[in-house]
Amino acid sequence: MDLKSSTILITGGTSGIGLEFVKQLTDRGAKVIVTGRNQETLDNTKKLFPKIHIFQSDVSNPRDIERLYAQVTQQFSELNMIINNAGEMRLIDVQDSSKDLENITREIDINLSGTIRMVHQFLPHLIKKRSAAIVNVSSAIAFMAYSSAPVYSASKAGAHAYTMALRLQLSKTNVKVFEVIPPGVNTNLQNDWVLQPNPNQMMDVDKMVNVAINGLIKNTPEIKPFLVKIVKLLSRIMPGQLMRFGHREFEKFKQLNTSK
DSSP states (O other): OOSTTOEEEEETTTSHHHHHHHHHHHHTTOEEEEEESOHHHHHHHHHHSTTOEEEEOOTTOHHHHHHHHHHHHHHOTTOOEEEEOOOOOOOOOTTOTTSOHHHHTHHIIIIIIHHHHHHHHHHHHHTTSSSEEEEEEOOGGGGSOOTTSHHHHHHHHHHHHHHHHHHHHTTTSSEEEEEEOOOSEESGGGTTOSSOOOGGGSEEHHHHHHHHHHHHHTTOSEEOOHHHHHHHHHHHHOHHHHHHHHHHHHHHHHHHHHTO
16 A cells, blocks of 8 residues: 555544554655544644644444544545544453443444444445555454453454455455454553553554554555464464463452452
8 A cells, every 4th residue: 555645544543553553654644534532632633743634533423423424525535545443442340230231332332333334434435546445453352252351352353354354345446455453552542451461461552553554555454463473373273272361361350340
């Protein structure tokens, strides 16, 4: 992909991986459009990167996506890439009944339904372009169920499967379909967790996004750093052991969550 000549919409672009995408794509000369739920954080991002364009929008709300599409395609008819990055990850004990039925599916609404709806809404526009791309950000957890985050695990496994199917359906069009698959990354995603991850086992966000951008330039369909390649391999040859290894964290989380 020629990123310098691209106009790119990034969902969830005010923090974490999304914000780093904004930084690195802006540095490469792309025209960048940023969406997010919170207007204040959007305004702060605009102060950091004055050349970007911001739109308040919540990917879990279909009406917001419809409004975003109308506004963006009217103002930026040259839009040729969307990065579905908006996401949320929560540690959840399925025996904790404090969350209601609407709350419990929040990661599905944002991470999976939001991605599918964004693609469905913007695809008719993208498919008309000479060169276009859809970039879905999933997770290494798509290859292994992480018991401490069961709903997140389901959402990312779904996003991975959807992206593969989407790539096949669009293989004869000008729309390339990429999947960016991060490992654990040091971002604010984990700020509210009662059990904090070991930062030494996490990847720096600038390095992760650099891998992603190089993958886009090289037209690599599945973009994953070396650690994710190992996780994917282990998920094929020893899936049970891999999940049990991750499950150790759940016992620690459950103790901390119970004592809150």
